[in-house]
Amino acid sequence: MPGADLQWDLFLRGAVASLLLFHLLHLALPGARPAARLALGGWTLSLIAYLFCQEPAMMLALPRPLTLLALSLCVSSTAWMWVAARALFNDDFAFSLPVGLALGAMAALGLAARAPHLPELAGAIPLELMGSLLVLHGAAMLAFTAATLWELMRGWQDDLVAPRRAARRWGAMLIGVYALVAVLVEVALLGRPAGRVLPLLHVAGIGSVTLALALLVARRSLADVIGEPMAAPQPAVAALPAQPPVASAALQRLTKAMSAERLYRREGLTLAALAETLGLGEAALRGLINQQLGYRNFNDFLHHYRLQEASERLAAEDLPILTIALECGYGSIGPFNRAFKQRMGMTPSEFRGAARLARA
DSSP, X not given: OHHHHHHHHHHHHHXXXXXXXXXXXXXXXXXXXXXXXXXXXHHHHHHHHHHHHTOHHHHHHSOHHHHHHHHHHHHTHHHHHHHHHXXXXXXXXXXXXXXXXXXXXXXXXXXXXXXXXXXXXXXTSOGGGHHHHHHHHHHHHHHHHHHHHHHHHHTTTTXXXXXXXXIIIIIIHHHHHHHHHHHHHHHHTTTSOOTTHXXXXXXXXXXXXXXXXXXXXXXXXXXXXHOOOOOOOOSOSSOOOOOOOOOSHHHHHHHHHHHTSOGGGSTTOOHHHHHHHHTOOHHHHHHIIIIITOOSBHHHHHHHHHHHHHHHHHHHOOSOHHHHHHHTTOSSHHHHHHHHHHHHSSOHHHHHHHHHHHHO
């Protein structure tokens, strides 16, 4: 019977790995948002590594560099999950030094905690530290899982992309909750044998989530979920590009409310508040802004109008930059400076200087 159990174990792991490879191949195809695709691909690879790192015989059969790479991906899987969540739901995501340091630190901590099982690291770390390192690694796994759930929830209301909202609701939230439960179980079993049933249930859970994501991708397509953000305007003294032509009564009302009535000046304006003002449902307004105007995030929609007014006033007025930022709807100078620099390619001060130089 043990041989039969092993066969079922390997079959299940191979089937789940095949589903993960399906996602990995889709992510490797050329498409928009390469940083997001790379982050999602890294997380997928970490899950594949996790499936086989639990089989010592299989790991020993691999060349030593591949074994260390697989273990590094395995022990840092929750960190990769956090990076993938940030990348998928933040259209401006890019790999940075802090992100790389977080991934590297998680991999190093996980490898150090398992040093006695690695010939290259055996004896490098005192045995009395092993228990503390395991607990620390478990705490880091919980922290990254909690951070992932925060990434999923914090931008829910402002997300305008229907497939991505579906991914949040049915896919990403399921991943986050399941990962949290799995990490709690793994931390509770530190230093104790887990048996054969619990790891198999864990693999089956990963397979169920992966299959659900495969069905979502098959129905919506990966490009719809990842999407392509609006192109940033080129640095110039001129205002941001104008909105597309008006095409419906609802769009006319929305355009009038933003352009003529300047509702965007309301600090903390939410999609729900704007929908109530316009007499529209939230879903209808979300679809209008996304499908008619091309915005993927409600804050980006607000930034368009706020930065358009701000750029015009910076070029024509001598008021302090903070005053203009506050009057355009920003609560403080920090968010205004970041949004302006990201979309215009220069700071407000540099923009004002360029405008004055052009006039001169």
